[in-house]
């Protein structure tokens with residue numbers, strides 16, 4: 001529901017599109033990451049991220065429009081405001097935890113710089129595992145099937161943002177910098193290419209047709225993804241000698257983030273689903289949750305925290 005006179009920016013897009021529209025920007029991800037660690041004030045984000053006034057203002061306004069952050073009076077200073085995560089925003093915690101886990105596992109040098117995640121229930125520093133609610137076994141994309149639900153293509157949801165390119169923040173605080181994730185999620189076309197790969201698209205021409213993506217941008221994105229070790233390029237069909245781009249182990253592991261972000265979008269931005277992910281084992285729509293690798297319990301927002 002939107003307030004009268006206030007246009008929801010993602011109104012006509014699909015559930016997935018609306019979720020990605022709300023998240024698909026590198027600064028937005030970092031602002032949310034900080035918010036989940038307790039940041040509420042403009043000056044705190046500015047200090048932690050080294051972000052300019054205008055960029056921070058515009059991103060906070062968007063997060064407010066998407067009802068992820070709410071602007072409330074600052075209890076300490078009359079006339080000032082602070083921003084709090086709404087229920088919708090708080091519900092992003094598992095996406096942010098999955099991003100942390102992926103960066104730590106797959107990005108060189110991050111193991112030692114990123115904090116640990118402590119599970120209060122068992123008391124251990126844990127590594128979250130993605131599972132379906134039906135069983136405790138970890139799942140990978142191979143345990144699922146992605147079914148396209150409508151004629152909408154990912155392109156319908158991937159209108160490029162109008163923001164000008166902004167530089168990456170200074171990595172003074174390790175959590176203020178998610179280098180690979182920002183490449184994968186920090187731009188609408190990147191997300192679209194990645195999402196297409198997860199539903200089985202492999203050839204240049206198919207990406208181009210399916211996404212309606214300009215070839216120059218597609219070439220650039222594919223090259224970046226190969227450089228990051230997320231895609232590998234090869235000729236897999238010798239008969240026709242056609243080149244394909246396939247997800248590597250590192251790329252496949254990003255499924256956790258994508259699956260949780262999709263589910264979040266479906267919960268909070270009802271619309272027609274472009275793609276449904278089914279879990280083969282139970283045959284139902286994948287209900288992704290994170291579990292503790294130490295005690296196997298399902299992780300909840302209130303029972304995990306980052307510790308240095």
Ligand SMILES: [Zn+2]
Pocket residue numbers: 132133134135279281282283284286287
């Ligand atoms: Zn299941």
Ligand SMILES: [Zn+2]
Pocket residue numbers: 119121122123124126292293294295296297
């Ligand atoms: Zn545990």
